[in-house]
Amino acid sequence: MDPLSSRRPRRTALTNAVLTIVAERGLDQVSVREVAATAGVSIGTVQHYFPTKDDMLLAAFNDVVQRIRQRISSLCAGPHVRNNLSAVLHQLLPLDDERAAESRIVLAFAARAATSPALAGVQQTILTEITGALTDAFALAAAHATTDRCRLAAHIALAATDGLALHAASTHGWISASQLSTTLDFLLDMLLPTTEPGYAITP
Amino acid sequence: MDPLSSRRPRRTALTNAVLTIVAERGLDQVSVREVAATAGVSIGTVQHYFPTKDDMLLAAFNDVVQRIRQRISSLCAGPHVRNNLSAVLHQLLPLDDERAAESRIVLAFAARAATSPALAGVQQTILTEITGALTDAFALAAAHATTDRCRLAAHIALAATDGLALHAASTHGWISASQLSTTLDFLLDMLLPTTEPGYAITP
Amino acid sequence: MDPLSSRRPRRTALTNAVLTIVAERGLDQVSVREVAATAGVSIGTVQHYFPTKDDMLLAAFNDVVQRIRQRISSLCAGPHVRNNLSAVLHQLLPLDDERAAESRIVLAFAARAATSPALAGVQQTILTEITGALTDAFALAAAHATTDRCRLAAHIALAATDGLALHAASTHGWISASQLSTTLDFLLDMLLPTTEPGYAITP
Amino acid sequence: MDPLSSRRPRRTALTNAVLTIVAERGLDQVSVREVAATAGVSIGTVQHYFPTKDDMLLAAFNDVVQRIRQRISSLCAGPHVRNNLSAVLHQLLPLDDERAAESRIVLAFAARAATSPALAGVQQTILTEITGALTDAFALAAAHATTDRCRLAAHIALAATDGLALHAASTHGWISASQLSTTLDFLLDMLLPTTEPGYAITP
DNA sequence: CATGAATGAGCATTCATTCAT
DNA sequence: TATGAATGAATGCTCATTCAT
Numbered sequence: 001m002d003p004l005s006s007r008r009p010r011r012t013a014l015t016n017a018v019l020t021i022v023a024e025r026g027l028d029q030v031s032v033r034e035v036a037a038t039a040g041v042s043i044g045t046v047q048h049y050f051p052t053k054d055d056m057l058l059a060a061f062n063d064v065v066q067r068i069r070q071r072i073s074s075l076c077a078g079p080h081v082r083n084n085l086s087a088v089l090h091q092l093l094p095l096d097d098e099r100a101a102e103s104r105i106v107l108a109f110a111a112r113a114a115t116s117p118a119l120a121g122v123q124q125t126i127l128t129e130i131t132g133a134l135t136d137a138f139a140l141a142a143a144h145a146t147t148d149r150c151r152l153a154a155h156i157a158l159a160a161t162d163g164l165a166l167h168a169a170s171t172h173g174w175i176s177a178s179q180l181s182t183t184l185d186f187l188l189d190m191l192l193p194t195t196e197p198g199y200a201i202t203p
Numbered sequence: 204m205d206p207l208s209s210r211r212p213r214r215t216a217l218t219n220a221v222l223t224i225v226a227e228r229g230l231d232q233v234s235v236r237e238v239a240a241t242a243g244v245s246i247g248t249v250q251h252y253f254p255t256k257d258d259m260l261l262a263a264f265n266d267v268v269q270r271i272r273q274r275i276s277s278l279c280a281g282p283h284v285r286n287n288l289s290a291v292l293h294q295l296l297p298l299d300d301e302r303a304a305e306s307r308i309v310l311a312f313a314a315r316a317a318t319s320p321a322l323a324g325v326q327q328t329i330l331t332e333i334t335g336a337l338t339d340a341f342a343l344a345a346a347h348a349t350t351d352r353c354r355l356a357a358h359i360a361l362a363a364t365d366g367l368a369l370h371a372a373s374t375h376g377w378i379s380a381s382q383l384s385t386t387l388d389f390l391l392d393m394l395l396p397t398t399e400p401g402y403a404i405t406p
Numbered sequence: 407m408d409p410l411s412s413r414r415p416r417r418t419a420l421t422n423a424v425l426t427i428v429a430e431r432g433l434d435q436v437s438v439r440e441v442a443a444t445a446g447v448s449i450g451t452v453q454h455y456f457p458t459k460d461d462m463l464l465a466a467f468n469d470v471v472q473r474i475r476q477r478i479s480s481l482c483a484g485p486h487v488r489n490n491l492s493a494v495l496h497q498l499l500p501l502d503d504e505r506a507a508e509s510r511i512v513l514a515f516a517a518r519a520a521t522s523p524a525l526a527g528v529q530q531t532i533l534t535e536i537t538g539a540l541t542d543a544f545a546l547a548a549a550h551a552t553t554d555r556c557r558l559a560a561h562i563a564l565a566a567t568d569g570l571a572l573h574a575a576s577t578h579g580w581i582s583a584s585q586l587s588t589t590l591d592f593l594l595d596m597l598l599p600t601t602e603p604g605y606a607i608t609p
Numbered sequence: 610m611d612p613l614s615s616r617r618p619r620r621t622a623l624t625n626a627v628l629t630i631v632a633e634r635g636l637d638q639v640s641v642r643e644v645a646a647t648a649g650v651s652i653g654t655v656q657h658y659f660p661t662k663d664d665m666l667l668a669a670f671n672d673v674v675q676r677i678r679q680r681i682s683s684l685c686a687g688p689h690v691r692n693n694l695s696a697v698l699h700q701l702l703p704l705d706d707e708r709a710a711e712s713r714i715v716l717a718f719a720a721r722a723a724t725s726p727a728l729a730g731v732q733q734t735i736l737t738e739i740t741g742a743l744t745d746a747f748a749l750a751a752a753h754a755t756t757d758r759c760r761l762a763a764h765i766a767l768a769a770t771d772g773l774a775l776h777a778a779s780t781h782g783w784i785s786a787s788q789l790s791t792t793l794d795f796l797l798d799m800l801l802p803t804t805e806p807g808y809a810i811t812p
Numbered sequence: 813c814a815t816g817a818a819t820g821a822g823c824a825t826t827c828a829t830t831c832a833t
Numbered sequence: 834t835a836t837g838a839a840t841g842a843a844t845g846c847t848c849a850t851t852c853a854t
Contacts, residue, residue: 024318025318026314026315026317026318026319027231027314028230028231028315029318031847031848031849032848032849032850033847033848033849041814041815042814042815042816043815043816043849044814044815044816045813045814045815047849047850047851048813048814048815051850052849052850053848053849053850104317104318107313107314107317108314108317110310110314110369110372110373111229111230111310111311111313111314111315111373112229112231112314113373113374114229114307114310114311114372114373115227115228115229115232115307116229117375120373120374120375123373123374124374124375124377127370127374127377128377152385152386152389155367155378155382155386156363156386156389156390158366158370159362159363159364159366159367159369159370159386160359160362160363160366161362161366162366162369162370163361163362163363163364163365163366163367163369164358164362164366166313166362166365166366166369167330167361167362167365169313169317170313170314170316170317170323170326171316171323171326171327171330172320172323172327174327174330174331175358179358182355183355183358183359183362186355186359187359190393190394191393213838234822234823234824235823235824235825236822236823236824244839244840245839245840245841246824246825246840246841246842247827247838247839247840247841247842248838248839248840250824250825250826251837251838251839251840252838254825255824255825256823256824256825416817430724431724432720432721432723432724432725433637433720434636434637434721435724437843437844437845438844438845438846439843439844439845447818447819448818448819448820449819449820449821449845449846450817450818450819450820450821450848451817451818451819453845453846453847454816454817454818454819455817457846458845458846459844459845459846510723510724513719513720513723514720514723516716516720516775516778516779517635517636517716517717517719517720517721517779518635518637518720519779519780520635520713520716520717520778520779521633521634521635521638521713522635523781526779526780526781529779529780530780530781530783533776533780533783534783558791558792558795561773561784561788561792562769562792562795562796564772564776565768565769565770565772565773565775565776565792566765566768566769566772567768567772568772568775568776569767569768569769569770569771569772569773569775570764570768570772572719572768572771572772572775573736573767573768573771575719575723576719576720576722576723576729576732577722577729577732577733577736578726578729578733580733580736580737581764585764588761589761589764589765589768592761592765593765596799596800597799640826640827640828641827641828641829642826642827642828650835650836651835651836651837652828652836652837653835653836653837653838654834654835654836656828656829656830657834657835657836660829661828661829662827662828662829
């Protein structure tokens with residue numbers, strides 16, 4: 001009846017099929033055929049929603065980015081800045097199977113973004129958003145720190161988090177979930193002085 | 204005369220061709236045809252050296268890893284531990300065109316390692332080596348720090364470095380070379396107390 | 407309009423192309439490319455109808471078997487059992503160019519059936535059908551013979567016929583059409599006593 | 610030392626490798642690579658003995674034909690003509706695993722002979738030899754039969770035997786070894802009257 | 813909105829063969 | 834005598850895409 005209620009779900013089913021294949025077999029195993037088969041529709045239908053394969057991959061990347069965006073923004077509503085900060089970054093680590101799959105997906109798209117301007121644009125947007133939010137959070141948590149310091153802290157925090165996710169996703173069991181968590185906590189302790197000032201991002 | 208003097212160069216020419224294509228157009232644009240054309244040999248010759256495409260990619264990844272390994276070990280010979288540490292990590296950042304290409308290459312292989320056990324093995328080996336070396340370096344630089352602290356510092360330093368390289372490679376100009384360098388320096392200052400103790404990785 | 411009227415002919419054109427190549431150049435010269443070229447369609451079209459080469463060969467064998475089946479059954483309608491029997495078996499001999507081509511085709515598929523279960527199944531089916539029909543015919547022609555005798559006669563008749571076709575197809579002119587016919591007639595005379603017994607190879 | 614004692618065995622090992630592959634996987638699975646691997650030599654060695662693949666196949670066919678020739682001629686030395694005749698023809702049926710393999714081999718080469726003049730020549734030679742020998746045998750067994758009758762009987766006997774072998778090799782278990790033997794015996798009884806006339810399919 | 817026929821370029825791989833050693 | 838490097842054509846097959854319905 002409502003065109004939105006029938007069009008969107010099918011489109012989402014297709015991007016979900018893409019993401020499933022990316023997580024399980026890698027981005028280069030994504031083909032229109034496989035997506036159609038995974039989603040249980042015909043090839044023609046896939047190409048009705050996404051005229052080209054690049055359109056399809058871009059939509060899938062946008063979907064996963066949007067999913068991350070929403071999960072992050074919902075975590076920023078807490079009263080304690082530091083807890084929010086920690087929660088957000090932990091969301092980006094492959095601490096359980098679901099987020100491990102997401103890490104593989106994000107890594108795959110990030111790698112392809114290196115040679116795909118369209119994907120690079122999406123990647124740049126989400127990186128800008130997250131570092132902006134992290135910078136704000138650091139500013140709130142350490143009120144007397146300069147903006148530059150906060151931005152530096154944000155970049156370090158996000159780089160280390162993504163780097164940890166990269167290390168975990170690109171090996172198999174080299175670094176455990178608890179190690180990931182411990183390492184990130186250690187870094188946050190360094191970046192966010194708790195009891196007394198005198199180090200970390202404060203001047 | 205010496206078979207090694209005629210066999211090796213050709214094999215290396217082939218893996219170099221692979222790495223060139225990976226850096227310029229991405230790992231999924233690597234085909235036996237393209238590699239043969241880039242190296243200026245016939246298709247049959249490529250498959251004489253590498254019976255399957257996976258063999259070829261694995262050899263190329265091993266080559267780039269070996270290249271990194273040697274560059275790093277040559278930097279560790281300096282007298283000042285902290286300088287060595289800094290130099291090694293800066294080597295892993297895409298600070299010039301050559302290292303930007305290498306970052307794209309390493310990122311591409313890391314992403315594929317997520318779904319390729321053979322590549323994951325190589326990745327795990329090099330990560331283990333580098334974190335081991337970094338841990339030793341932190342131990343030398345901060346003599347009274349526990350081994351666990353040093354290992355944590357090593358993981359953070361490498362994760363942040365690889366994360367920065369990932370951010371730079373997966374966008375185009377989002378983060379400049381000087382920003383990369385500044386951010387890494389800031390992190391190292393945090394991890395390596397200079398004048399006086401009382402923070403960072405010392406207890 | 408009717409999908410059958412546009413789909414079937416094309417599919418049949420493809421199997422006919424296969425059979426043409428088999429008859430002229432042998433089964434191992436059949437390639438998807440050659441079939442496409444012979445049928446005047448694109449490679450993709452061939453593989454739209456037959457996803458794999460084995461599917462294509464199986465369909466072609468089924469087609470030729472079906473053709474034989476129909477020719478045989480149309481011959482069994484005559485009033486004189488012995489004439490029918492003779493006519494059917496003569497149909498299986500390479501007595502003219504068309505049936506010589508068919509003999510080469512059938513021989514090629516029979517040989518491949520030795521190492522292809524799918525083709526062996528088709529071969530077994532047609533052999534069972536023909537020997538069944540021949541057994542019935544012998545039973546009608548020699549009313550007081552036991553079923554076992556009739557089955558033996560049927561097996562001998564078909565084996566000798568196929569053997570003659572094999573000899574003719576696998577040499578070039580070693581045995582002439584008239585020799586084939588004469589030999590088969592002689593065998594039928596032996597298997598089907600007409601007026602009086604007492605012949606065989608004795609004068 | 611003796612060139613013959615070192616050259617011939619290796620050459621024979623190669624043709625044996627060909628025949629093994631033909632029996633197990635079919636003639637079109639024979640490749641220089643596979644033959645070299647099966648015989649445990651290098652590709653270059655195979656092509657040292659057989660410059661082209663056709664040379665190799667022709668030699669292999671000649672070998673198998675020679676093997677049959679020798680087995681047959683050794684059986685013709687017996688004192689009872691009828692027994693010799695029966696023994697020779699039974700040798701051509703796939704009554705045990707070894708002769709089943711040989712039947713697949715002979716069938717494969719016969720089918721290829723349909724489009725290969727060189728193989729057809731060998732096939733024609735062996736057919737001529739065997740029918741000649743059979744004609745002689747029938748002449749001895751039925752002294753007062755004309756030569757033409759004997760030749761007809763020979764053709765029928767060989768055609769039926771080869772046809773039975775074809776039926777057995779091209780299906781899997783459709784006709785059992787004992788059925789093959791029984792059918793051939795029945796035919797021979799028909800072609801070679803022993804005590805009294807009055808047989809054929811009538812009881 | 814959805815299908816599937818049709819296309820032809822592209823893929824990794826196998827192949828027979830040549831040649832220098 | 835025997836090897837293996839090198840070649841390039843050919844293989845079956847998958848692919849993204851176009852188009853008519």
